[in-house]
């Protein structure tokens with residue numbers, strides 16, 4: 012990414028985005044107080060949200076839902092419809108942002124050609140009634156009992172692999188609500204976030220998994236790894252260029268866990284993927300054969316269809332191949348700003364550890380997305396001069412989530428990657444504290460083996 | 466561009482929970498603040514097959530300790546046993562003193578002083594409920610992993626250093 016591209020990214024407001032975000036904020040405020048006690052102003056906010064999708068196929072249903080809910084007649088169907096309207100608005104915001112980013116970068120993106128299957132799973136339906144209860148009560152009214160009311164339903168979801176997305180989402184939301192209860196006593200509520208999670212879950216209760224649309228072969232050049240984690244889930248998502256096609260792809264593996272397993276220990280949960288983790292730790296390319304690819308650009312990773320390839324320096328790949336690589340389409344349901352995670356490469360900047368400066372343009376680092384499972388630190392960002400990262404947008408701002416940096420440490424140019432510890436920490440200090448903490452994965456698996464099968 | 470950090474109300478990625486601090490799990494594999502209690506499971510020092518279920522009620526500070534088969538703990542003679550001490554010590558490591566003290570509504574500047582200020586007495590608390598929550602906790606590690614992309618986890622960045 013060049014200074015001129017960074018300037019182009021920030022050049023002028025995006026038409027309609029502020030207005031859409033205001034409408035969403037009105038909906039989120041109604042959800043804070045609960046749909047059972049809307050009052051005139053908040054009813055108007057729901058009507059306005061419905062009005063904004065008036066020209067779409069969702070329009071008539073959304074208008075009816077807003078009217079009925081305003082009149083105190085609240086059904087799950089109406090709530091899901093409004094969740095859909097909020098999602099559609101954020102979808103438009105997402106499209107405007109991604110368009111701007113793509114044109115600033117000169118990146119070409121494939122058109123969506125997949126299909127989004129529907130689902131009517133009764134296990135998911137059980138969670139929909141909890142989501143409705145939350146909306147009727149409002150976040151401010153949530154107490155420990157309501158926050159925990161779906162625990163059993165979520166356990167049932169977790170047991171069903173094809174419902175894993177909804178299960179991990181709801182488990183994360185429920186944990187936040189439990190820990191925050193009674194929420195009425197909280198000074199500040201994460202209104203946007205919880206409304207996002209609520210709306211996303213509402214729609215996921217009705218949608219099925221995407222199906223692979225093609226099988227691909229070739230050489231993967233990893234760019235970096237993004238790490239996601241909450242108390243009971245961890246996911247690593249590798250961004251890579253597939254050669255010789257020159258396509259940007261992602262591949263992920265996710266595992267369930269418990270809160271006492273975190274930081275560098277999450278890699279151990281994924282030890283059944285030695286080829287993938289080995290490529291990260293040793294900076295290797297990967298040869299893949301007939302790997303299923305989802306229409307959104309996600310490879311469904313199968314160790315049996317992959318093998319380690321020759322060394323591949325992510326910085327070389329990013330420097331040479333990234334700017335010409337083509338990007339995948341975004342699945343309709345995933346069109347939300349939080350899902351924007353576009354790989355970019357920036358070099359020759361000056362950094363104070365918080366913000367980088369390049370040719371008069373500036374970009375903040377996303378320090379909230381700097382995991383403890385890897386060696387990147389704010390100090391390294393400060394000493395860095397080149398970065399492979401993901402462009403993120405939240406709260407009205409673009410930020411750069413670092414996946415790897417080149418930094419001057421003691422007069423030496425070091426390359427440091429998020430995935431460096433994929434097969435165990437390489438830093439002596441971390442190794443020592445790692446050893447001191449014992450091995451939580453092994454301890455808990457031993458306990459599970461002994462106690463669960465009685 | 467405004468350089469100010471946006472308010473937490475407007476952030477999709479707002480951080481709600483602090484990461485739990487790493488601790489050794491061998492002695493106390495499970496601690497939680499739930500159902501109005503600080504409760505957990507403490508491994509027996511002598512028998513690898515046995516665990517103790519220890520709990521302290523928030524507010525009233527009644528406490529109990531028994532084996533997972535509901536046999537009363539021999540160490541519980543009018544005063545908290547060593548398992549309850551371990552429970553509080555590990556809870557303070559995992560969640561921090563302030564959070565534990567606030568939840569229990571107890572004063573103290575260390576795990577030991579929390580224990581000294583524990584004013585309640587032995588009270589009947591069903592071990593089976595806590596134990597089954599521990600088993601459910603362990604069952605997470607038995608769930609199969611997946612290579613289906615969980616797009617929803619973009620809302621949950623790995624909990625790193627607080628900026």
Ligand SMILES: [Zn+2]
Nearest residue numbers: 530538546548
């Ligand atoms: Zn005891």
